[in-house]
Amino acid sequence: MSTVEKLGLMLVALGIFAVVFVGILVIAARFSGRVGERIQAGSFVLPAVLFIMVGLIYPALLTIRDSFVEDGSGGYGLQNYVDIFTQSAYLTVLKNTALWVILVPVLATAIGLVYAIVVDRSPWEKAAKALVFLPMAISMVGASIIWKFVYEYKPSFRPQIGVLNALLNAVGIEPRQFLLDIPMNTFFLIIVMVWIQAGFAMTILSAAIKAIPDDIVEASQLDGVNPMQRFRFITLPAIRPAVVVVLTTIGIGTLKVFDIVRTMTGGQFETSIVANEFYSAYFSQNRPGLASALAVILFVLVVPIVTYNVIQMRKDA
Amino acid sequence: MRSTSLRRPKAAIGMAAIALVGLSACGGSSSDDDADGGSAGGGDAIDCSVYEEFGDLDGKKVTIYTSIITPEDTPHIESYKPFEDCTGVEVTYEGSKEFEAQLQVRVKGGNAPDLAIIPQPGLLQTLVETGKVKEAPAQTAANVDKFFGEDWKAYGTVDGKFYAAPLGANVKSFVWYSPSMFEEKGYEVPQTWSEMMDLSKKIAEDTKGEEGVKPWCAGIASGDATGWPATDWMEDIILRTAGPDVYDQWVNHEIPFNDPQVVEALGEMGKILKDPAMVNGGLGDVRTIATTEFQAGGLPILDGMCYMHRQASFYAANWVEAGAEVGEDADVWAFYLPALEAEGDKPVLGGGEFIAAFDDRPEVQAFQTYLSSDVWANEKAKNTEGGWVSANTGLDVANLKSPLDKLAAETLQDEKAVFRFDGSDQMPGAVGSGTFWKEMTNWIATDKDDKAVLDAIEKSWPASSK
Numbered sequence: 015m016s017t018v019e020k021l022g023l024m025l026v027a028l029g030i031f032a033v034v035f036v037g038i039l040v041i042a043a044r045f046s047g048r049v050g051e052r053i054q055a056g057s058f059v060l061p062a063v064l065f066i067m068v069g070l071i072y073p074a075l076l077t078i079r080d081s082f083v084e085d086g087s088g089g090y091g092l093q094n095y096v097d098i099f100t101q102s103a104y105l106t107v108l109k110n111t112a113l114w115v116i117l118v119p120v121l122a123t124a125i126g127l128v129y130a131i132v133v134d135r136s137p138w139e140k141a142a143k144a145l146v147f148l149p150m151a152i153s154m155v156g157a158s159i160i161w162k163f164v165y166e167y168k169p170s171f172r173p174q175i176g177v178l179n180a181l182l183n184a185v186g187i188e189p190r191q192f193l194l195d196i197p198m199n200t201f202f203l204i205i206v207m208v209w210i211q212a213g214f215a216m217t218i219l220s221a222a223i224k225a226i227p228d229d230i231v232e233a234s235q236l237d238g239v240n241p242m243q244r245f246r247f248i249t250l251p252a253i254r255p256a257v258v259v260v261l262t263t264i265g266i267g268t269l270k271v272f273d274i275v276r277t278m279t280g281g282q283f284e285t286s287i288v289a290n291e292f293y294s295a296y297f298s299q300n301r302p303g304l305a306s307a308l309a310v311i312l313f314v315l316v317v318p319i320v321t322y323n324v325i326q327m328r329k330d331a
Numbered sequence: 332m333r334s335t336s337l338r339r340p341k342a343a344i345g346m347a348a349i350a351l352v353g354l355s356a357c358g359g360s361s362s363d364d365d366a367d368g369g370s371a372g373g374g375d376a377i378d379c380s381v382y383e384e385f386g387d388l389d390g391k392k393v394t395i396y397t398s399i400i401t402p403e404d405t406p407h408i409e410s411y412k413p414f415e416d417c418t419g420v421e422v423t424y425e426g427s428k429e430f431e432a433q434l435q436v437r438v439k440g441g442n443a444p445d446l447a448i449i450p451q452p453g454l455l456q457t458l459v460e461t462g463k464v465k466e467a468p469a470q471t472a473a474n475v476d477k478f479f480g481e482d483w484k485a486y487g488t489v490d491g492k493f494y495a496a497p498l499g500a501n502v503k504s505f506v507w508y509s510p511s512m513f514e515e516k517g518y519e520v521p522q523t524w525s526e527m528m529d530l531s532k533k534i535a536e537d538t539k540g541e542e543g544v545k546p547w548c549a550g551i552a553s554g555d556a557t558g559w560p561a562t563d564w565m566e567d568i569i570l571r572t573a574g575p576d577v578y579d580q581w582v583n584h585e586i587p588f589n590d591p592q593v594v595e596a597l598g599e600m601g602k603i604l605k606d607p608a609m610v611n612g613g614l615g616d617v618r619t620i621a622t623t624e625f626q627a628g629g630l631p632i633l634d635g636m637c638y639m640h641r642q643a644s645f646y647a648a649n650w651v652e653a654g655a656e657v658g659e660d661a662d663v664w665a666f667y668l669p670a671l672e673a674e675g676d677k678p679v680l681g682g683g684e685f686i687a688a689f690d691d692r693p694e695v696q697a698f699q700t701y702l703s704s705d706v707w708a709n710e711k712a713k714n715t716e717g718g719w720v721s722a723n724t725g726l727d728v729a730n731l732k733s734p735l736d737k738l739a740a741e742t743l744q745d746e747k748a749v750f751r752f753d754g755s756d757q758m759p760g761a762v763g764s765g766t767f768w769k770e771m772t773n774w775i776a777t778d779k780d781d782k783a784v785l786d787a788i789e790k791s792w793p794a795s796s797k
Contacts, residue, residue, distance in 0.1 A: 102787075103766075295765075298432065301761050
């Protein structure tokens with residue numbers, strides 16, 4: 015199909031979409047009264063619901079079904095899940111994923127929070143914030159390549175091109191293979207994600223801190239609280255909703271992280287995580303059943319975080 | 332990627348000229364044909380009458396999808412030219428680094444290319460299982476019967492049906508070295524495995540005083556395919572210590588992956604790859620093998636930091652890239668990874684590509700037939716500077732430009748050669764491009780025990796496959 019044909023087809027599809035939509039509106043407009051309003055509301059929601067069914071719910075159900083298909087034989091069973099929870103390679107993957115999901119949000123939020131408080135109202139606030147926020151603008155793959163150079167290893171008798179090993183070498187310590195030393199290599203990968211996400215945490219939390227009314231801060235100063243107490247009893251409670259949003263957002267992002275591991279180690283040396291293992295299983299090893307099971311596990315892990323997020327947002331609203 | 336669309340007008344003129352002269356004249360060497368742009372690819376005009384039986388193909392289009400990307404794609408595109416000129420078919424060439432994964436996405440998504448150049452028989456089998464691959468036409472099968480051995484035809488055959496003709500080939504059983512360094516130290520190219528081990532020990536002794544210099548250098552990192560060069564090492568050694576029959580049983584899982592004979596082979600391999608006195612010249616300790624990109628694995632030879640590097644014939648491209656000249660008396664050259672005995676069979680490990688069709692339109696079948704012919708193989712050879720051979724017996728070795736390609740072709744055609752196809756490429760994906768790669772990486776990176784590595788791979792073999 016040529017580009018012109020594809021464009022033509024797109025126009026036809028858009029035309030059909032417009033006709034259907036106008037049709038729905040015209041029909042909905044004919045109803046009035048209490049029942050009519052419901053019908054109108056329903057007809058507005060219907061297309062969205064349909065799209066979610068087709069684009070999200072149906073594929074999700076297919077994935078759940080596929081996760082029980084045993085690769086090769088095509089029969090149904092629990093073998094994929096048994097494999098994931100018994101084979102040591104997959105247990106390592108689950109352990110690593112847990113490490114990521116716990117460490118990245120906590121570290122990124124903590125660093126972002128401390129940074130936001132430290133630079134708050136300082137003369138260089140804007141420049142300092144921009145510096146920390148910059149990594150957000152770099153793609154994950156780009157950041158991974160940068161950090162791969164930071165960790166680069168050359169034997170001590172060769173010129174060092176990795177910053178960290180150059181520093182080690184300068185003070186007379188043998189260069190280290192940061193991405194190869196288990197279990198520390200996972201932490202060195204986690205640092206990359208924290209580096210990217212800390213800026214995001216800092217921005218949101220800084221805005222929240224600035225939203226605290228000045229009179230409360232002044233009142234507390236008149237009451238004679240020290241900075242630690244002010245943080246504990248005024249700042250933290252005031253920005254709690256923002257902290258929850260930041261923690262959960264980074265947490266969900268971390269569960270999906272794939273680029274960093276793929277770019278830096280390819281999941282080798284016991285650094286793999288669920289999203290990376292899912293891709294390998296599906297596309298390199300042709301094990302769609304196992305891959306679906308991994309995707310389902312990822313989904314199950316995200317659900318509590320999303321639920322908690324929704325509950326918190328409802329409370330605050 | 333170069334566009335082929337610019338060639339259309341020219342090809343049409345050539346076609347018209349051919350039609351005027353009469354199709355039979357096309358096979359002749361009349362200078363008029365050449366003047367009309369009949370074979371700008373540098374080769375002679377081809378016998379167009381072969382493609383007549385596919386009907387009038389003028390103006391038809393064929394798409395081909397492959398993992399062969401720049402700069403290696405240019406000789407491919409050039410070698411299609413005689414066919415395009417002859418039939419008027421326009422071939423669109425598309426290469427991608429993400430080929431293996433993307434091809435499956437495209438096939439499953441109903442957007443398959445007409446033809447795909449598939450580097451692994453295991454992947455071909457997977458694709459055939461989707462039901463989208465078309466059987467090869469009779470003319471292609473006839474060409475393959477004529478120009479290739481039965482074993483090569485078997486790699487393109489799934490469940491008794493022939494799908495994919497072999498295209499290119501490579502020889503993996505090579506050890507790269509620097510002829511001048513060998514000469515300087517008075518080392519001789521080893522003829523047997525034990526001579527090679529003795530030489531390694533001698534080099535280790537001789538270079539004790541020089542920091543970082545070791546007999547061997549290696550690198551097995553390759554993105555998400557990290558580990559494959561180590562599987563090649565192992566396959567080469569099993570072919571030698573256990574023999575081709577055991578190798579076949581092992582690849583087909585008729586013996587367990589952790590059979591004692593395999594354990595023995597891995598032990599032999601450890602004598603080189605896991606011995607700090609043997610590796611990793613110029614790169615660091617044993618573990619650096621796991622993090623060194625395979626493209627960079629042999630380069631310390633150029634700095635005099637290491638003496639030997641086992642890698643396939645296609646590694647020639649990396650030497651050229653690094654500015655070294657490949658040749659018997661040049662900067663680097665390769666010797667055959669020795670067998671246990673100097674006399675007797677020479678096991679040769681190799682790989683290759685196969686061409687699978689997802690459509691059976693006449694123009695696609697005509698192009699398939701062209702690619703399986705001796706005409707194409709020779710045309711490709713003439714267009715390639717180096718790094719390509721084929722198992723096509725119609726290929727005239729004299730047409731190969733690089734001395735290493737000649738050596739590879741001679742090795743393939745050697746009477747004593749017992750050829751075996753890359754084992755990991757034939758195993759089920761879960762093992763061949765999964766645990767085998769991973770565990771070999773662990774074997775080096777985390778000093779995992781031989782038996783534990785093989786046990787883990789055996790455990791991961793899908794129960795449903797034989």
